[in-house]
Every structure is written in structure tokens, then in C-alpha cells.
Amino acid sequence: MPDTSHRGPVPRASVMKIAPYVPGKSQASGVDPKSGKVFKLSSNENPLGPSPRALAALQDAPRLEDYPDGSSTRLRQAIANAHGLNPARIVCGSGSDEILSLLAYAYLGPGDEAIYSEHGFLVYKIAILAAGAEPVVVPERDYTAEVDAIVAAVTAKTKVVFLANPNNPTGTYIPFDEVKRLHAALRPDILLVLDAAYAEYVRRNDYESGLELVANSANVVMTRTFSKIFGLANLRLGWCFGPEGVIDAINRIRGPFNVNGAALAAGEAAITDTDHVARSVIHNEDWLKRMTKGCEALGLKVTPSVGNFVLVHFPQTAQHSAEQADNFLQARGCVVRRVSAYGLPNALRITIGTEQANLAVLAAFKEFLSK
Numbered sequence: 001m002p003d004t005s006h007r008g009p010v011p012r013a014s015v016m017k018i019a020p021y022v023p024g025k026s027q028a029s030g031v032d033p034k035s036g037k038v039f040k041l042s043s044n045e046n047p048l049g050p051s052p053r054a055l056a057a058l059q060d061a062p063r064l065e066d067y068p069d070g071s072s073t074r075l076r077q078a079i080a081n082a083h084g085l086n087p088a089r090i091v092c093g094s095g096s097d098e099i100l101s102l103l104a105y106a107y108l109g110p111g112d113e114a115i116y117s118e119h120g121f122l123v124y125k126i127a128i129l130a131a132g133a134e135p136v137v138v139p140e141r142d143y144t145a146e147v148d149a150i151v152a153a154v155t156a157k158t159k160v161v162f163l164a165n166p167n168n169p170t171g172t173y174i175p176f177d178e179v180k181r182l183h184a185a186l187r188p189d190i191l192l193v194l195d196a197a198y199a200e201y202v203r204r205n206d207y208e209s210g211l212e213l214v215a216n217s218a219n220v221v222m223t224r225t226f227s228k229i230f231g232l233a234n235l236r237l238g239w240c241f242g243p244e245g246v247i248d249a250i251n252r253i254r255g256p257f258n259v260n261g262a263a264l265a266a267g268e269a270a271i272t273d274t275d276h277v278a279r280s281v282i283h284n285e286d287w288l289k290r291m292t293k294g295c296e297a298l299g300l301k302v303t304p305s306v307g308n309f310v311l312v313h314f315p316q317t318a319q320h321s322a323e324q325a326d327n328f329l330q331a332r333g334c335v336v337r338r339v340s341a342y343g344l345p346n347a348l349r350i351t352i353g354t355e356q357a358n359l360a361v362l363a364a365f366k367e368f369l370s371k
């Protein structure tokens, strides 16, 4: 027997294929966080923060020595009430990232394929590889997922299709008719995962998050999050609505206490605060337009976004590249997201922030492009 004791434990080969997720920066290098104002526009957080109701709920701290409710019963009921759903068809998770991973573990293994689109959310690739399956990446048109391309990529090995609608980092979406067309073209044994992390922000008549499709089919699941419009990213809270079989599968493999008590309490309070959501939407609507127009007026291309962020494209010149722009912004305290890992080396993703932050970005771009 060969002696392998010197090598130590070896992870599965698919694990070592994963490029670790690099989160958006939270500090600006070169800016003293004490003296200089830093605007964090790198992770699509809500500039208005969480609902005051969520903050109030956190004042009644849960007894830290007690385990939380492992079935998230009250929170699932609150989500069900808010959306008119059956609470038995909801599972809560430690962020929707956890739910995406659980879906991959439950439905994918070595030899299987899972599809996502060219500039799709990178957590899908990590979840697919972690489950030992093969990621299949399909081209987009105008930074938008294309149903025909997804359908053309389906093989006998395909088990899951991940679609972020709207997508991060592009901000684009496909209309509900297109989602239905995609669903109709998939075999019933393929799971369609609709990631609707930004659903609350979308103001388009032809958009639907997927609730109806989930309710009426056995192979569609929709994921949602409290990290974006609800402003609770730090607590890690997400949920999914799915068919009985999918809910049963992920309930079998999730951690028995996967959502902490603070997140449960804050989430339950936050989802009832429709005024806070409405205020956040209004702020976003206004500034999404102003940021888009402001960047375009400076000669920058902006991909039309329905989310709470914009994808801004830079010329491929050494002087005005996305990397140079990022450095320039950082030195002025504006922390935005490089998106090279998404196949977008010449673009930056900028979260819609407070008025002050947005104006700081536009002023910095103006100065940057004039030099």
C-alpha cells in the first residue's frame, strides 16, 4: 500500500475547482474610515436600512441559551400571510444563499449538469461545483438571459436551471411570459430555480416573481431574501416557496436550527412593514433613473436595470478603465463592486445609495472622466 499519510485529507476534486466567492469590499483603501466618509455601494444593501419594526423586534433579545424554533413557524406564517401562500410550502434559510446550496445538494451530484446564464449570480456556480455537478454556462443577449439559449443547453444530464430574475450583477430581467416559455420547454424532472432576490424593486407590468408558476407546477421553486429591500443582510435570512417534494427534500438536509432567533424575530416584523418597502421602492425608482441618466450624460454606457443597482460600462482605455474608475472612486470614499469574476472586466456594479452617496459617485465620475 502506498503511504499517503503525509498528504493529509484531500477534498473532492470538484471542491478544489471552486474559486472562492469574493464579497464586495466594505472599506475604501486610502480613506481613513474615522475621518473620511465611506459610502458602501458594493453589496446592494438598502440605503434606508431596515424597518423600524425590525429594529424594535430585536430589542426583545431572544434567550441566547435557547435554541431557536427549528421550523421557523411564525416567520413562515408571516411570509405566507404577506403573499397569500401555504406556509407548509415555505422553508426559511440562513440567507437565500443557503437555500440555493441546499437545492444544489438535494438535486445535483457527480454526472449531473446545472445551467445558468453567462453573467448569472456566481453563487450558482459555487453551489453546483460543491455538489459535485457540472456547471453549464449559456450565452446572454444584451446582458439578459435568453430562454432559447438555456433550452438549447439542456441535455439528458440536466437536473437544475438557475435563473436570477432580475439578475445580479446585470440588473436585467425577463418577462413572465418568457419564464413560462422556459418552464414549458423543460422536462418535468428538471428543477427550475427562480431567484427573485430583487423582486420587490421591479416596477414592470410584465414581471412576476414566480409565485404563480410555483403554485401551479411540481418543478419550480422561487427563492427570496431579507438581505436586499428589507435591509437585514447582516442577520442572514432568506426563504423559498416550492412544491411539496422540493420542500420535503430540503427540510431533510438543512441544519435543524438553520435560522437564528434574532433573524426570525426581525424578519417576522419586517415583512409586515409595507410602508418601509414602499419608501425603499420610491427612493430606488427615483435614484435608479437619476444614476442611469447621470452616468449616460457623462458618456458612460449603463445596462438598463430594474434592481437597486446599475451596471456601468467603461471604455477599454488604460486611462479610463473600470479598474482606474474603481480606484478613483475608492480614493473618494465610494466603494463599488468590480465584476471581473462575472465576465465583466470593463464594468462596475454600483448600488443605489443615499442621495449623498449617489451624488458623490456622479461627481467622482465627472472628475475621473475629465482628467
Ligand SMILES: *Cc1c(COP(=O)(O)O)cnc(C)c1O
Residues within 6 Å of the ligand: 044, 094, 095, 096, 097, 098, 121, 164, 167, 168, 195, 197, 224, 225, 226, 227, 228, 233, 236, 237, 238
Ligand atoms: C443578494 C442576492 C441573493 C441573496 O443573498 P442572501 O444569501 O439572501 O443574502 C440571492 N441572489 C441574488 C441574485 C442576489 O443578488
